[in-house]
Amino acid sequence: MQANVQWQKDLVFTATTGSGQTVHMDGNKTEAASPMELVLAAAGGCSSVDVVSILEKARQEVTACRCEVHGERADAVPAVFTKIHLHFVVTGRDVAEKHVERAVQLSAEKYCSVAKMLEASVTLTHSFSIEQAD
Structure with a gap:
């Protein structure tokens, strides 16, 4: 690359x-x-790719997925991220909570290269919610 x-x-x-x-x-x-905003976007994008892919393989009818990423930075220079929280909002028809929980967990623990790289120095947390599609 x-x-x-x-x-x-x-x-x-x-x-x-x-x-x-x-x-x-x-x-x-x-x-x-800013470059630091793009780091947050990269973490959310990488994890979202995993979550959607895993849910599709589980045959969940996902119609939308967004990842709301919040980062906290150190007060001193360099103002590195100290905490990042990723909250996934999955929209679909009859999407099972157990599948979303598993997809988020697998992304966090195994698949998301960006998150795995960041976790060496940043506290990463994850959550999710499910919305029913019309």
Whole structure:
């Protein structure tokens, strides 16, 4: 894997990934997300991929899934994350709680590479709720 990060102006940068995708970042958070916000998004995205994939394999009728990620940072420089909480809101038809619980647990303990990398220095917690689809 690789990425190239190119300075645009002020504290705005564009990252181009090895797969050719681009992501904009802004240290001032005026034109794009900050790099630290993208770390939270990466944790939520990686875990969400796992959760949805596991639920689909369990033949759960999921119509939506969102991951609300909250991070707390140290007060000193470097202001690293000290705690990250991922709350999954799974929407679907007759989605079984036991399947969602298992999917979240498997993502946290086994599959999410981003979470596994972060857990060495960050306290990661997870929760979920289920909403019935119309």
